[in-house]
């Protein structure tokens with residue numbers, strides 16, 4: 001019996017990368033996941049997920065002390081074991097299960113496998129096994145998309161010496177969106193967009209984001225999102241959206257979140 005399968009032709013559709021934030025994962029409803037069906041009519045969908053709160057919960061249960069440095073989890077060998085269990089196990093299954101329930105074929109992929117996220121140590125002294133993305137090989141994602149699967153990526157990388165490293169989910173999503181030439185990047189989180197004095201910004205630009213970080217209007221977990229957004233904007237990827245996971249995700253979610261578009265590509269310091 002031969003198991004080989006010839007590669008199907010990829011339907012010509014743009015790609016969208018959707019990052020599901022850990023803050024919202026347990027609140028995402030069936031109708032939220034069902035909206036990926038609608039999204040799939042227009043786009044090839046890739047999901048990248050976080051899961052920070054779930055990692056912290058298990059670390060607490062195991063009485064392992066957690067620590068953050070510059071907004072990133074200091075990942076010791078022991079912590080990494082828990083991060084792998086949670087992100088690569090529980091959270092990945094939670095998302096693929098919810099999509100499968102909606103009739104959407106989904107498959108979990110670790111960024112540390114198939115050369116997907118090639119990394120170096122970000123700051124070995126202070127952060128231990130935390131990675132910085134150096135190179136992305138999107139082949140595995142393109143192959144899965146060609147077979148009709150939604151890849152669900154857990155944010156791990158692999159160093160040249162084959163060490164698995166923990167990567168912030170927002171950073172992983174931005175790097176993957178760039179590498180696959182995605183048309184859109186969506187950050188699904190627990191706020192309806194970038195808030196300024198309780199108002200949701202409809203649109204913003206890299207320049208304004210720089211100012212909002214400096215002034216402290218954007219802080220904490222919103223910083224890696226907007227920085228990844230600014231880094232990912234390009235001729236291909238012209239819009240990044242920050243949206244709430246409280247409502248079903250539809251193409252028109254532009255109306256309910258913050259749209260980040262470049263006037264010109266700039267990095268936030």
Ligand SMILES: Nc1ncnc2c1ncn2[C@@H]1O[C@H](COP(=O)(O)OP(=O)(O)O)[C@@H](O)[C@H]1O
Pocket residue numbers: 020021022023024050052188189190191193194195196217218219220221222223
């Ligand atoms: N200007 C801002 N507008 C909205 N949220 C902000 C802003 N600045 C900081 N935040 C914080 O960012 C959080 C979202 O980031 P985070 O908790 O890391 O989410 P996720 O787990 O979804 O990635 C919000 O809950 C809020 O506390």
Ligand SMILES: CC(=O)N[C@@H](CCC(=O)OP(=O)(O)O)C(=O)O
Pocket residue numbers: 020021022023049050051052053055071072073083130131155166167168169170221
């Ligand atoms: C290096 C680092 O900090 N990695 C993150 C990965 C998960 C993540 O990004 O989760 P959120 O989407 O909930 O933010 C962590 O260990 O929490």
